[in-house]
Amino acid sequence: MAKNEVFPYRHTRSLPVADGTVSGTPVKVGAFVGVTLTDRGAGGNAAGEATVALSGAYTVSTTDAVASVGLAVYITGAGAITTTASGNTLFGHSLGTKSAGAGTVAVEIHQV
Structure with a gap:
């Protein structure tokens, strides 16, 4: 899980991210922005996806x-x-x- 979280996130989604994306990476997926909480393909996500925090600090x-x-x-x-x-x-x-x-x-x- 991301170790750079300042305040707890409220909502997350499994979203497609670029190859090599690791936990803690800022991402833009379509209109969504957020920080990955898992590495790409890890944490129960489908291949090519990561859990992304869409809120929080x-x-x-x-x-x-x-x-x-x-x-x-x-x-x-x-x-x-x-x-x-x-x-x-x-x-x-x-x-x-x-x-x-x-x-x-x-x-x-x-x-x-």
Whole structure:
């Protein structure tokens, strides 16, 4: 199970994810965004699927500066977390701050 959970999730689904996806990975599946709680194909999921938390708060990696609590963060088509809105999908809102460079920040997942 994902070890980067900050607050308990409320709702999950088994969803198809990319090959090699491991527990704790931010994902976008169609209109859904979330964090994988299992590795792909593990935890009773069908081959090619993982259990994905669609709500809750998780620490996620980003190289962007996160200037304030409540800042909108986005997920790119490649699964990276960014503060850049243009061309990306809303992932959630920050629960903390961090400076630019490699690091993590807690984010509350937000479904659009």
